[in-house]
Every structure is written in C-alpha cells, then in structure tokens.
Amino acid sequence: MSEDRYQKGIKNLKVMNPQSFKILEDNLKDIAPDLARYVVEFPYGDIYSRSGLDLKTRELVTIASVTTMGGAQTQLKSHIKGALNVGCTKEEILEVLIQMAVYAGFPRAINGVLAAKEVFENIKSEK
Amino acid sequence: MSEDRYQKGIKNLKVMNPQSFKILEDNLKDIAPDLARYVVEFPYGDIYSRSGLDLKTRELVTIASVTTMGGAQTQLKSHIKGALNVGCTKEEILEVLIQMAVYAGFPRAINGVLAAKEVFENIKSEK
Amino acid sequence: MSEDRYQKGIKNLKVMNPQSFKILEDNLKDIAPDLARYVVEFPYGDIYSRSGLDLKTRELVTIASVTTMGGAQTQLKSHIKGALNVGCTKEEILEVLIQMAVYAGFPRAINGVLAAKEVFENIKSEK
Amino acid sequence: MSEDRYQKGIKNLKVMNPQSFKILEDNLKDIAPDLARYVVEFPYGDIYSRSGLDLKTRELVTIASVTTMGGAQTQLKSHIKGALNVGCTKEEILEVLIQMAVYAGFPRAINGVLAAKEVFENIKSEK
Amino acid sequence: MSEDRYQKGIKNLKVMNPQSFKILEDNLKDIAPDLARYVVEFPYGDIYSRSGLDLKTRELVTIASVTTMGGAQTQLKSHIKGALNVGCTKEEILEVLIQMAVYAGFPRAINGVLAAKEVFENIKSEK
Amino acid sequence: MSEDRYQKGIKNLKVMNPQSFKILEDNLKDIAPDLARYVVEFPYGDIYSRSGLDLKTRELVTIASVTTMGGAQTQLKSHIKGALNVGCTKEEILEVLIQMAVYAGFPRAINGVLAAKEVFENIKSEK
Numbered sequence: 001m002s003e004d005r006y007q008k009g010i011k012n013l014k015v016m017n018p019q020s021f022k023i024l025e026d027n028l029k030d031i032a033p034d035l036a037r038y039v040v041e042f043p044y045g046d047i048y049s050r051s052g053l054d055l056k057t058r059e060l061v062t063i064a065s066v067t068t069m070g071g072a073q074t075q076l077k078s079h080i081k082g083a084l085n086v087g088c089t090k091e092e093i094l095e096v097l098i099q100m101a102v103y104a105g106f107p108r109a110i111n112g113v114l115a116a117k118e119v120f121e122n123i124k125s126e127k
Numbered sequence: 128m129s130e131d132r133y134q135k136g137i138k139n140l141k142v143m144n145p146q147s148f149k150i151l152e153d154n155l156k157d158i159a160p161d162l163a164r165y166v167v168e169f170p171y172g173d174i175y176s177r178s179g180l181d182l183k184t185r186e187l188v189t190i191a192s193v194t195t196m197g198g199a200q201t202q203l204k205s206h207i208k209g210a211l212n213v214g215c216t217k218e219e220i221l222e223v224l225i226q227m228a229v230y231a232g233f234p235r236a237i238n239g240v241l242a243a244k245e246v247f248e249n250i251k252s253e254k
Numbered sequence: 255m256s257e258d259r260y261q262k263g264i265k266n267l268k269v270m271n272p273q274s275f276k277i278l279e280d281n282l283k284d285i286a287p288d289l290a291r292y293v294v295e296f297p298y299g300d301i302y303s304r305s306g307l308d309l310k311t312r313e314l315v316t317i318a319s320v321t322t323m324g325g326a327q328t329q330l331k332s333h334i335k336g337a338l339n340v341g342c343t344k345e346e347i348l349e350v351l352i353q354m355a356v357y358a359g360f361p362r363a364i365n366g367v368l369a370a371k372e373v374f375e376n377i378k379s380e381k
Numbered sequence: 382m383s384e385d386r387y388q389k390g391i392k393n394l395k396v397m398n399p400q401s402f403k404i405l406e407d408n409l410k411d412i413a414p415d416l417a418r419y420v421v422e423f424p425y426g427d428i429y430s431r432s433g434l435d436l437k438t439r440e441l442v443t444i445a446s447v448t449t450m451g452g453a454q455t456q457l458k459s460h461i462k463g464a465l466n467v468g469c470t471k472e473e474i475l476e477v478l479i480q481m482a483v484y485a486g487f488p489r490a491i492n493g494v495l496a497a498k499e500v501f502e503n504i505k506s507e508k
Numbered sequence: 509m510s511e512d513r514y515q516k517g518i519k520n521l522k523v524m525n526p527q528s529f530k531i532l533e534d535n536l537k538d539i540a541p542d543l544a545r546y547v548v549e550f551p552y553g554d555i556y557s558r559s560g561l562d563l564k565t566r567e568l569v570t571i572a573s574v575t576t577m578g579g580a581q582t583q584l585k586s587h588i589k590g591a592l593n594v595g596c597t598k599e600e601i602l603e604v605l606i607q608m609a610v611y612a613g614f615p616r617a618i619n620g621v622l623a624a625k626e627v628f629e630n631i632k633s634e635k
Numbered sequence: 636m637s638e639d640r641y642q643k644g645i646k647n648l649k650v651m652n653p654q655s656f657k658i659l660e661d662n663l664k665d666i667a668p669d670l671a672r673y674v675v676e677f678p679y680g681d682i683y684s685r686s687g688l689d690l691k692t693r694e695l696v697t698i699a700s701v702t703t704m705g706g707a708q709t710q711l712k713s714h715i716k717g718a719l720n721v722g723c724t725k726e727e728i729l730e731v732l733i734q735m736a737v738y739a740g741f742p743r744a745i746n747g748v749l750a751a752k753e754v755f756e757n758i759k760s761e762k
Contacts, residue, residue, distance in 0.1 A: 314692060315731045317696075318697070318700045319738040322703040353688075353696060
C-alpha cells in the first residue's frame with residue numbers, strides 16, 4: 001500500500017511538476033533520498049490525490065503559503081511552474097501573489113511576483 | 128475616488144463578512160479607526176474587487192496565508208466564516224487547511240482545522 | 255503497508271504521548287479524521303521510527319522547532335510532555351528552551367519556558 | 382563586570398518596565414531564573430544601555446519587531462507599556478502598529494492595535 | 509482622490525527612496541504594475557504621509573520589521589537606504605539592527621547588519 | 636567577569652566553530668564589532684557553556700531552530716559545520732533536518748538538507 005502511495009505520488013508529479021521533482025530528486029539522492037521519497041508519498045501521494053479540491057486551487061493555496069513563509073524562493077518558483085502545468089493562468093497566479101500584500105505584507109508579495117516573473121521568463125525562453 | 132474605494136470595500140464586506148468587520152470596526156473605533164478604514168479600502172476595496180480570481184479562491188488563499196503565518200486565530204476564523212459566506216464548502220476549507228501540513232507543518236495545520244471546527248460549531252448553534 | 259505505517263505510528267505514540275494524541279484525535283474525529291491519521295502515519299509512523307537519532311533527541315529538536323515558529327503553545331506543551339515521556343529530564347528541556355533566546359529571540363524563549371512550567375505543574379498536580 | 386551588567390539592566394528596567402519584569406521574574410523564579418537574569422543582563426544591561434539611540438526609539442522598534450513575529454501578545458503588551466513608561470505617546474505607538482500593516486500584513490497590525498487597546502484600558506482603569 | 513494618494517506617495521518616494529522604487533517599478537511594469545501602484549498609494553501615500561511619527565522613526569521601525577521577518581534582504585537594503593535618505597545616521601540604523609538580536613534572534617540581526625554593510629559600501633563606492 | 640564570559644565564549648568557539656566565527660568577525664569588524672562580541676559573550680559564553688545539555692545536542696537543537704525560521708542559510712550552514720565539529724555525525728544532522736518536514740514544512744526541510752549537502756561537499760573538497 002505504501003507502494004501505492006508512491007505510485008499515486010509519481011502519477012501526480014508527472015502531471016504537476018516532473019521537471020522540478022527531477023531536480024530535487026537528483027539533489028537529494030546522495031544525501032537524503034528518503035526525503036525525496038516522502039515528497040512523493042505524503043504531499044503528492046496522500047494530499048494532492050485527495051478529492052474535495054481541484055489541483056488548480058491546491059497549487060494556488062500552496063503558492064499563498066510558500067509566499068507567506070518567505071525564504072523559500074526555489075520552492076515558490078517550483079509551485080508557480082506547477083500551477084501553470086495544471087492549468088492556472090498567469091493572471092490567476094499573479095492575483096494570488098498580489099493579494100498576499102494584505103496578509104503577509106508587501107515584501108513577501110513583491111518577492112512572490114518577482115519569482116513568478118522569473119518562471120514566466122524562463123518558460124518563454126525555453127520555447 | 129478614495130470614497131469610491133471605501134464604497135467598493137463596504138459592498139464587498141457586506142457579501143463577504145459583515146459580522147466580523149462590524150466587530151473589528153467596533154474594536155478599533157476609539158483607538159485606530161483609520162486602520163478599520165484601511166481594511167475597507169485596501170483589502171476589500173482594492174484587492175477583493177480585482178478581477179482575475181473569484182472570491183471563493185481569494186478566501187481560500189487567504190486562509191492558506193493566515194494559517195501559515197500562525198498566531199492569528201481570530202483573523203483565521205473570520206476568513207473561514209468569510210469563505211463560507213462567499214460559497215466555499217466546509218470540505219474545500221478543510222482541504223486547504225489539511226494541505227497546510229505539507230508547507231507550514233502539522234502544528235499550523237492542526238491549529239487551522241481547530242479554528243474551522245470552532246467556526247462550524249458556532250454557525251450550527253446560531254441556527 | 256500503509257496499515258504498517260499506522261501501526262508503527264500508534265506504537266510510537268503509545269510510548270511517546272498517548273494522552274495528547276487521544277485529545278487531538280477526539281478533537282479531529284468529526285471534522286478532519288484524516289489529519290489525525292496523517293499525524294500517526296507520517297510523523298509517528300515514518301519519521302519517529304527512523305533510526306539514526308534516539309527519541310529523546312527527536313523530541314528536543316521538535317521542541318526547538320515549535321518554540322521557534324511561535325503561536326503553537328498547545329503543540330509545544332504536548333511535545334514537552336512527550337519529551338518527558340521518552341526520558342528527557344526537565345533540565346534538558348529547559349536548556350533547549352533557554353537556548354532558543356539566542357536564535358528565536360527572548361519572547362519565543364520565554365513563551366517556551368512558560369509552556370514547560372505549565373506542563374510540569376500539571377504533572378505534579380496529577381500525582 | 383557581569384554584576385555591572387546586571388546592575389545596569391536593573392537600573393534600565395526600573396525606568397522602563399519594573400512591573401512587567403517583576404511578573405516575569407516571579408513566573409521564572411522556580412523554573413528558569415537564569416533566563417530572567419539573562420533578560421536583565423543582555424537586553425536591558427547590554428543593549429538598552431547602549432548609546433546611539435534613545436529609549437523611546439528603542440521601544441518603538443521593539444514593538445515593530447514583536448508585532449511582526451506574532452504569537453507574542455504578552456511581550457508585545459509589556460513593551461507597549463514600556464514605551465509609555467519611557468515617554469512615547471499613545472499616538473506614536475499606534476502609528477508604529479498601523480504601519481506594520483504594510484510590512485507584516487493586516488492580521489499582525491490588527492493584533493498589535495488590539496494589544497495596545499488592552500494596555501491603554503488597563504492603565505486607565507488603574508488610575 | 510485616489511490620484512491624490514498616488515501623488516502623495518510619489519512625493520514621499522522622491523524624498524525617501526526614488527532609486528529603489530524606480531528599480532521596483534521597472535521590475536514590475538510588465539508583470540504586475542498594479543502592485544507597484546499599490547506600493548505608491550498604500551505605504552507611501554497613506555501610511556508614510558500620516559502625522560504622528562516622523563519619517564526617520566518610520567524607517568527605523570520598518571527596518572526592525574523587515575529584519576524580523578527575514579528572507580527579504582532586498583527590501584531591507586532598500587529601507588536602509590531609505591533611512592539614510594530621510595536623515596537617519598548609520599549609527600542609528602546599526603543600533604536598531606543590533607537590538608534585533610534580542611527579539612528576532614542573532615541570525616536575523618547578523619543578516620540585518622550585513623545588509624547595512626552592503627548598502628553603506630555601495631554608497632561609498634558611488635561617491 | 637565580562638572578560639570571563641568573552642574568554643569562555645572564545646574557548647567554546649575554538650572547539651565548536653573557529654572558521655565560521657572568524658568570517659563573521661571579519662565581516663562585522665568595521666561596522667558592528669559589538670555584535671561579534673555579543674555572539675562570543677551571550678551564545679558561546681553564557682549559553683553553550685551551561686551544563687545540563689551536551690554540545691552535540693545543543694548544536695542539533697540550534698539546527699532545528701535555524702531551519703524552522705528560514706531565510707538564514709549562512710547561519711544554518713555554519714551550525715551544521717559546528718555540529719560536525721563537536722562530534723555529531725552526518726546522519727544525526729540529516730535526521731534532524733528531515734524531521735523538520737513535520738513541524739516547519741517540506742520547503743524548510745529541503746532547504747535544510749541542501750544546506751547540509753553544501754557543507755558536507757565543502758568539507759570533502761577541503762580534504
């Protein structure tokens with residue numbers, strides 16, 4: 001059944017963010033491969049496969065959370081890319097980030113928008 | 128035009144959370160009425176009246192942000208109520224809060240769910 | 255195998271903190287029983303059953319983390335109790351909390367020590 | 382010389398906040414008296430006795446910091462009282478707290494103003 | 509009237525930090541120009557133009573807040589520059605940052621002082 | 636006696652982390668040498684020389700705290716090195732960092748492990 005969770009997580013990651021997870025897995029493989037496995041099993045296997053909320057909304061609330069905590073620009077950019085992958089528009093992502101000015105303060109919101117800018121520009125240059 | 132922002136904010140608050148704002152306004156009126164006015168003008172007048180994201184999603188990302196920062200249970204409960212007022216289901220709210228275990232950690236997620244529990248029970252007892 | 259994780263978690267919780275988990279489980283059962291299940295499976299089933307660090311040290315680093323984040327006094331008190339349950343001395347717990355003044359600042363350290371005080375007094379009065 | 386730091390700290394505390402420190406010292410005396418001593422020696426002995434910034438400004442920046450971190454309402458109220466004791470006006474304190482809406486977000490600013498409200502009302506009722 | 513807020517904000521920014529705002533505005537113009545506008549209108553138009561606290565103290569409490577939240581070095585450096593622009597001395601800024609060791613912990617205070625160092629060196633090399 | 640604290644701190648730093656402190660001291664010497672002195676006196680002189688908890692556990696709880704706060708990668712890497720210097724194994728350090736996924740969330744845990752990876756690789760390449 002744990003296998004099952006891992007399989008479910010990998011399946012979600014293939015849709016949501018295969019590139020970012022590949023980078024993370026490569027980074028962790030020699031030092032803490034279990035943490036990469038937990039990422040697959042718990043967030044992507046257990047949580048993102050729950051019903052009750054679509055993947056688009058799940059990525060937007062993740063973006064809100066990671067923007068609010070601060071100091072996690074790599075993960076924020078990864079989830080901005082993930083949000084695009086599951087069908088969020090750039091506008092929706094930016095609206096979430098701008099709204100964070102109210103709750104997490106302007107510095108966090110600005111850092112969030114600058115992360116989005118970087119992701120959007122990378123995507124454009126890849127094409 | 129600032130009047131306009133205030134009017135827009137009040138209009139949004141009437142839909143989103145008239146009870147919570149009334150309490151806040153009463154609390155602030157003798158000490159910092161300008162802060163209550165800013166709440167109307169900036170979050171509710173400027174931000175929540177933006178297009179690009181519906182009010183339901185806006186309340187869910189706010190819940191994610193306020194859960195993540197911690198130490199703001201009153202505001203969290205107010206936005207859980209606001210989310211219900213704009214049409215979010217209890218299930219959607221709980222899904223956001225449970226998902227926060229991944230990003231903000233289990234203590235924050237648990238505090239979020241307990242806030243929701245209190246709001247849901249208050250609503251039931253009011254009926 | 256997921257069953258296995260749950261069983262491992264329950265086994266750890268019986269040693270580490272059966273009372274606090276019972277309260278949490280009761281609190282969550284009507285609203286988010288899955289979150290209680292995740293608490294058993296991920297922290298207690300996956301993490302606390304890992305080798306490489308004894309349970310005493312695991313509880314002390316948890317206390318450091320929860321003290322640092324702030325706004326989670328209930329969870330902090332629960333882990334202070336858990337630390338005692340796995341054999342940490344009061345002195346060891348207090349040393350961790352005092353040390354937090356350096357990294358998380360004096361307000362967090364003071365809130366941590368006051369949480370410990372409450373736990374220690376409850377235990378004394380239970381006897 | 383350490384004695385000297387303690388004496389300097391006590392001297393500052395007598396001016397800045399003798400009541401709050403008395404409560405803290407009583408709370409800590411049976412459990413972590415060293416933490417109370419460090420409070421005297423490091424913040425009040427070393428830092429608040431530095432030149433280069435007057436005590437009024439020092440209390441205002443402390444209020445900004447403690448409001449921003451959140452989850453430390455007791456310490457925040459203590460420093461609001463301290464700010465009044467060294468000559469800050471209520472208006473100055475409120476201006477700092479309102480300004481925090483920009484950087485720490487509205488929930489933190491509101492919690493800050495509500496802390497000030499409580500302190501101001503207690504002072505009034507004491508008279 | 510909203511125009512008015514924008515004008516007031518621009519006027520304050522010209523005194524307080526024209527260079528940093530120019531960079532921010534350029535960064536945001538293609539992606540979220542409204543966020544740049546809100547920066548002008550709310551912090552600089554509404555808040556920094558309030559009476560009751562001089563701009564020097566306002567910048568010092570902002571520095572305390574942004575140092576405490578962490579993960580916002582760009583904004584911190586911008587406000588350190590802003591503080592110098594409105595007449596704070598280097599010593600006053602450093603005193604605030606050093607004091608943060610007490611409330612936000614040593615890592616935050618050190619990161620704050622290193623931000624100040626960078627700003628002060630840039631200014632020197634510009635001359 | 637203050638001399639005494641400084642001497643005790645330097646003695647601890649020689650065992651715990653002479654290289655990192657040298658870098659910090661050099662960085663601060665022209666701008667805020669007192670902050671470097673406080674680092675010696677308070678954390679290393681007062682706290683790390685307390686009995687009741689061995690240096691290994693002290694470094695592990697510091698790692699937990701600094702990982703949880705986020706936005707302090709330099710200090711985190713410094714304490715990971717410090718932990719190795721006082722005899723913690725790589726495995727123990729990684730176990731603390733992985734455990735942080737539960738309390739501080741996955742982004743903080745991942746940033747923690749990546750900091751450890753960098754430290755471990757630097758050490759290897761130095762040999």
